[in-house]
Amino acid sequence: MGIAALTRPVSVSLSACELTHLERQPIDLGLAFQQHAAYCQALAEAGCQVRSMPALPDQPDAVFVEDVAVVLDELAVITRPGAASRRPEAISAAEALAAYRPLETIQTPGTLEGGDVLRLGRNVYVGLSGRSNAAGIAQFQAILELYGYQVIGVPVSGCLHLKSAVTQVAEQLLLGNPAWVAPEVFQGYKWLSVDPSEPYAANCLWVGSERLYPASFPETRARLAAHGLPVHSLDVSELQKAEGALTCCSLIFAQ
Ligand code: CIR
Numbered sequence: 001m002g003i004a005a006l007t008r009p010v011s012v013s014l015s016a017c018e019l020t021h022l023e024r025q026p027i028d029l030g031l032a033f034q035q036h037a038a039y040c041q042a043l044a045e046a047g048c049q050v051r052s053m054p055a056l057p058d059q060p061d062a063v064f065v066e067d068v069a070v071v072l073d074e075l076a077v078i079t080r081p082g083a084a085s086r087r088p089e090a091i092s093a094a095e096a097l098a099a100y101r102p103l104e105t106i107q108t109p110g111t112l113e114g115g116d117v118l119r120l121g122r123n124v125y126v127g128l129s130g131r132s133n134a135a136g137i138a139q140f141q142a143i144l145e146l147y148g149y150q151v152i153g154v155p156v157s158g159c160l161h162l163k164s165a166v167t168q169v170a171e172q173l174l175l176g177n178p179a180w181v182a183p184e185v186f187q188g189y190k191w192l193s194v195d196p197s198e199p200y201a202a203n204c205l206w207v208g209s210e211r212l213y214p215a216s217f218p219e220t221r222a223r224l225a226a227h228g229l230p231v232h233s234l235d236v237s238e239l240q241k242a243e244g245a246l247t248c249c250s251l252i253f254a255q
Contacts, residue, residue: 003208004255005048006096008065009055010036010239016060017242018083020130020160025241032238036063039212039249042232047208048252053096059089063239064248067113067131067161068093070140071253074147076101077140082111082131093251100255104143110136115161115248120168120189124151127162127181156181159200163247167204169211169229175220177202192227195219203245204231205252212246 010032043050056062061083068090070077076097078090094103106112116127117140124144126137134153141151159165159180166176166186173190176183177199183191194201194217201217204224213221213231224231236246 002255003048004100004253005040005043005050005207006053006065006093006251007036007040007043007050007249008053008062009033010063011055011060012057013060014063014238014242018061018085019243021158022241022243027238027241029238035234035236035238036249039234039236039246042210042212042234043207043250046210046212046232048250049255050250053092056089056092059086061086061242062089062092064115064242064244065089065093065251066248067115069097069251070112070114070117071097071101071251072119072144072147072149073254074101075143076103077112077143078103078105079112079114080106080108080110080136081113082129082133082136083113097251100253106136106139109133110139112136112140113161114251115163116156118162118166118168119149120186122149124149125154125162125185126151127156127165128153129156129159129161131161152185154181154185160243163203164200164245166202167206167247169204169206169224170227173227173229175202175204175224192223195223200240200245203247205246205250207252214240214246216240
C-alpha cells in the first residue's frame with residue numbers, strides 16, 4: 001500500500017484567481033511554477049507517488065485541487081465549489097479519480113470545498129464557511145454516514161476554509177488559529193496555537209514521513225520544533241498571494 005498525491009500544474013491564468021481575504025498582488029508566474037515543482041518534489045521525498053492531472057489553463061485556481069474532491073479510503077466525493085468560477089475544475093477531478101474510487105457528487109444547491117474538510121479518524125469536520133453551505137454539508141453527511149463516518153459541521157470565520165484555521169500535525173495534535181475556529185470543537189486532541197503574528201500559519205501538510213510547511217511562518221515553525229515536530233520548509237509565496245496554502249495543492253490518499 002502506497003500514498004498517491006494527485007496534483008495539477010499552475011495555470012497560466014493564476015493571476016485572475018479568486019481572492020476573498022487578500023488584496024490582489026502581482027504574481028510571478030515563473031516563480032509560481034518553480035515553487036509548485038519544489039512542492040511536488042517534496043511530496044515525492046515524503047513517500048508519495050505524485051501524479052499530475054491535466055493542466056486547465058483557463059481555470060485560474062485549478063492548481064488548488066484539494067477543493068474539488070474529498071478522497072477517503074472507501075470513496076471519493078466530488079464537490080460543488082462555493083466559488084462558481086471553480087466548478088468546471090471538478091469535472092476533470094472526477095475523470096481522474098474514477099480510476100481510484102467509486103464517486104459520489106455534491107449537488108445543487110449544496111456547496112462544499114475540500115479545504116473545509118478535516119478528517120480525524122472516523123470523524124470528519126467540515127467548515128461552515130463562505131464556500132461550504134449547510135445543504136452541502138448535509139449531503140456530505142448523508143453520503144459519509146453510509147460508510148460509518150461522523151460528519152461534524154464547524155463554524156469558521158475570518159478565513160477562507162476550515163483548514164486555513166486548523167490542520168493535524170501529529171497523531172494527537174492540531175495546529176490552529178483560535179481566532180478563526182474554536183479549539184474545543186475537536187474533542188480528544190491537543191491544540192497548539194499559531195504565533196499571533198502569523199494568523200495564516202495553521203496550514204501544515206503532514207504526509208508520509210514529512211510535514212511540509214510554508215517558509216514564511218518562522219515563529220510558528222519554532223513552536224512546532226519545540227514540540228519535537230521539525231518541518232520541511234517550502235517557499236510558496238506566489239501560491240499564498242492566490243490565497244492558497246500547502247494542503248490545497250494535492251489530493252492525498254492510500255492506493
Ligand atoms: C480560491 O479562492 O478558491 C483560491 N484562490 C484559493 C484556494 C485555496 N484552497 C485551499 O486552501 N484549500
